[in-house]
Amino acid sequence: MHPGVHTGNTPRGRSEGPNTHLEGVRTGTHPEDADARLEGARRVRAHTHAHTHPCPAPASASACASASACAFGRPALAQRPSRPVRSGLTAAGGRPCRRGAWGEPGGAASMEALLLGAGLLLGAYVLVYYNLVKAPPCGGIASLRGRTAVVTGANSGIGKMTALELARRGARVVLACRSRERGEAAAFDLRQESGNNEVIFMALDLASLASVRAFATAFLSSEPRLDILIHNAGISSCGRTREPFNLLLRVNHIGPFLLTHLLLPRLKACAPSRVVVVSSAAHRRGRLDFTRLNRPVVGWRQELRAYADSKLANVLFARELATQLEGTGVTCYAAHPGPVNSELFLRHVPGWLRPLLRPLAWLVLRAPRGGAQTPLYCALQEGIEPLSGRYFANCRVEEVPPAARDDRAAHRLWQASKRLAGLGPGEDAEPDEDSQPEDSRAPSALSNPHPEDPTVSEPYPSPQSSPDLSKVTRRIPVKAESERQGS
Structure with missing residues (x-):
């Protein structure tokens, strides 16, 4: 049949034309x-x-x-939006789209978290600043004219700032330092900055007992007075030095012990006078072992322990010295300068680490000027004589752990220190008054250095004018303490 001929079988409504x-x-x-x-x-x-x-x-x-x-019959692939969807739109399926831009719900939460973290960091730094970095300024005597002070390790750091403040108040200051070059330079700087020409340098190496004796001999022959003795010099590490003895204990304790003993006659002659031993909070970790007190230190772990032991020895030395000098007019105090950004802190840090630590130290550690305030407080503050032998931090008395207030241990350390310092029986005797220089037995400048100047008040008040310190906790005598322990 021809494809174009209609046969009558075509459904109604459909064209009868060919199906092209x-x-x-x-x-x-x-x-x-x-x-x-x-x-x-x-x-x-x-x-x-x-x-x-x-x-x-x-x-x-x-x-x-x-x-x-x-x-087209292909499964749809899950694709991530290339950019956040604007507010008010919903993704496929009717779910709200995640928003990440600032000012939208996700971004606002991130901003709140960031602000909260910044606030916490700022608050923590404020606490650190006011508790560690900021040091209360010391007060004390305004004028030190006519008095002589010795500051060890005064060519930098805390010692230099301490000497500067003493020089500004008019004292004659002796910088006792190991390096002649640095000591002379520091003396020149202090003279320029304070306007006081009575700042001199004298050589002293606390690691050498012979140097300590030479310094004492030179000082006693040239200086008629000694009113303030501040033991500031110290080390925190032995470095590369290998000695047949405990170098940390020698420099931080035995040397100052010997120097104090040799200068004691002059201190007594100029009473009231003061001895300040710069210690550290590290004494709380110290544990003195008298069977190995002078053994060489090897390795950084032993250095850390030896440093803490030497700082504990400082506290016990001040305690026992106050007992030995009771009634002589010479008082002694242990002073903690606080965490200070000084050469002692960075001296033994590896060179590659110093650039990283310097900014951090600047933020969280005290400047040397702040670290000098507590030693100055102990040297100059009026009315603290009844607190002789105590430990000071932040210009106030602080309690110490039992190991640092053990009078028996303090006396045992005194005896061991005399042996290690090479003090013979003859050197333990009281000095003859006739052998002292005539000027040293003159009326004490600390009592009234300027009788002709009515504008200068009496620097150390008499017991009648001293403030009431009856409520201040004092040291318990050994006998009373032992009786209490026995009960």
Whole structure:
């Protein structure tokens, strides 16, 4: 039958014309029309698939891509938005989009966390500053004219700032230092800065007992007075030095012990006078072992322990010296300068680590001027004579652990120190008054250095004018303490 002839079997409503699409596909005729008709067939199939597998309406470019993939029968891939969706829009499926920009919910939470962290850091630094960095200024005597002070290790750091304040108040200051070059330079700087020409240098090496004796001999022959003796010099490490003895104990305790003993006659002659031993809070970790007191120190662990032991020895030395000198007018105090950003802190730090530690030390440690306040307080403050032998920090008395207030241990350390310092029996005897220089037995400058100047008040008040210190806790005598322990 001819394809164009109607047979009467065609359904109603359909054209009776030839089925050119099917014919073209079947016979391969009309290639252009065949391609167009194949594309139409694909669209019909896609339309049918869209009705049977509906895809949610796209809300973004990524959702449109997913919808296109769905339209062609391919599974949609989960794609991450390239940028945060603006406020008020929702992602596919009706879920709210995550917001990360500042001012939107996610960004606001991040900002709050950042501000909270900054506030906590600022508060912590304020606490550190007022408890560690900021040091209370010392008061004490305004004028020291006519008096002589010796400060060991005064060419830098705390010692230099201590000497500067004494020089500003008019004292004659002797810088007792190991290095002549640095000591002379420090003396020149202090003379320029204080305007006081009575600042001199004298050589002293506390690691050498012979040097300590030479210094004492030179000082006693040239200086008629000694009113204030401040033991500031010290080391925290042995470095590369290898000695057959405990170098840390020698420099931090035995040397100052010997120097004090040799200068004691002059201190007594100029009473009231004071001895200040610069210690450290590290004494709380100290545990003196008298069986190995002078053994060499090897390794950084032993150095840490030896340093703490030497600082404990400082506290016990001040305690026992106060007992030995009771009634002589010479008082003694142990002073903790606080955490100070000084050469002692960075001297033994590896060179590659110093650039990292210097900014941190500047933030959380005291300047040397602040570290000098407590030693100056002990040297100059009026009315603290009843507190002789006590431990001071932040310009006030602080309690010490039991190991640092053990009077028996303090006396045992005194005896061991005399042996290690090489003091013979003859050197333990009281000095003859006739052997002292005539000027040293003159009326004490601490009592009234300027009788002709009515504007200068009496620096150390008499017991009648001293403030009431009856409520201050004093040291318990050994006998009373032992009786209490026995009960």
